[in-house]
Amino acid sequence: MRSQILRSVQSVARKSNYTRNYASAASPERKVTILGAAGGIGQSLSMLMKLNPLVSTLSLYDLAGTPGVAADVSHINTRAQVFGYAEDKELGKALEGSDVVIIPAGVPRKPGMTRDDLFKINAGIVKNLCKSVAKYCPNALVNMISNPVNSTVPIASEVFKNAGTYDPKRLFGVTTLDVVRAKTFYATKAGLPVEEVNVPVVGGHAGITILPLFSQAHPQANLSNADIQYLTKRTQDGGTEVVEAKAGKGSATLSMAYAGAIFADACLKGLNGVPDVVECSYVASTVTDLPFFASKVRLGKNGVEEIYGLGTLSQYEQESLEKLKAELKSSIDKGIEFASNE
Ligand code: LMR
Numbered sequence: 001m002r003s004q005i006l007r008s009v010q011s012v013a014r015k016s017n018y019t020r021n022y023a024s025a026a027s028p029e030r031k032v033t034i035l036g037a038a039g040g041i042g043q044s045l046s047m048l049m050k051l052n053p054l055v056s057t058l059s060l061y062d063l064a065g066t067p068g069v070a071a072d073v074s075h076i077n078t079r080a081q082v083f084g085y086a087e088d089k090e091l092g093k094a095l096e097g098s099d100v101v102i103i104p105a106g107v108p109r110k111p112g113m114t115r116d117d118l119f120k121i122n123a124g125i126v127k128n129l130c131k132s133v134a135k136y137c138p139n140a141l142v143n144m145i146s147n148p149v150n151s152t153v154p155i156a157s158e159v160f161k162n163a164g165t166y167d168p169k170r171l172f173g174v175t176t177l178d179v180v181r182a183k184t185f186y187a188t189k190a191g192l193p194v195e196e197v198n199v200p201v202v203g204g205h206a207g208i209t210i211l212p213l214f215s216q217a218h219p220q221a222n223l224s225n226a227d228i229q230y231l232t233k234r235t236q237d238g239g240t241e242v243v244e245a246k247a248g249k250g251s252a253t254l255s256m257a258y259a260g261a262i263f264a265d266a267c268l269k270g271l272n273g274v275p276d277v278v279e280c281s282y283v284a285s286t287v288t289d290l291p292f293f294a295s296k297v298r299l300g301k302n303g304v305e306e307i308y309g310l311g312t313l314s315q316y317e318q319e320s321l322e323k324l325k326a327e328l329k330s331s332i333d334k335g336i337e338f339a340s341n342e
Pocket of ligand 1: 109
């Protein structure tokens, strides 16, 4: 039974391209730090990053609880050396020398809340953490998971600007869960093997700002307009679906950890010089007239190497794009204003 499970995990990992054969004895030393490692997303993410052979040092930080999480995952017989850090005073040590910093810290939604309702608490948390990132590892790639991502990424950019360390190529909002959901829902509706499906998702990471481009999905399925509208709405409401199902016990943790691990793995591959690593991410962008926008991004040794345009959109996607801009702009402005009011 155990070996059956192991074989199936290995086969899923191979098919999803996760860590595929890119690690070897010659793999460079890479330190990955998770800020918020003892939380709902943080613990699963810690385990998934411990399974990633591209990671040589895994640094787990949270206000409390990280010694236990670190001790636990450190027993997994993979390459990464694990260190746990707790309390403010250890944050610097946790961050020093990091190549990639993943930030899932903060509070999750309860039913009836939007991601923007988390702004009051999470904005301050992200701002303080980013000040330390600027101080202790200004060259790290920052993967922002804390919500509302549409605002926390602009907050981080302002903090880094104030510290004189801002490099737009190194700051990412993790929107991978939207892609993961779009692939799952599309494959199910179209009756396609999910591991062969790809769907770009652009815009932002909240409600109607999440715009899956099913007209560019691979392989193309013959779906009706009603199907496409249903799939779009389900992808946009995916986070809320989980919040409601958890009924007050938080939001997506397992699928978000999976998505965060996929994106961090792509960042590490890019840093290591693996060619053609492309993921959707919410980055500083000129693809639209908004200063931050999620679209397909090629990752490389410096972080963002290339941001791809939106390609040809269906009429429905074009209209949805126009509709999302006002909400996304106001979330961006809110983040920038918050961070500039010191
Ligand atoms: C998600 O997409 O599941 C996360 O952003 C969490 C949330 O509040 O929806």
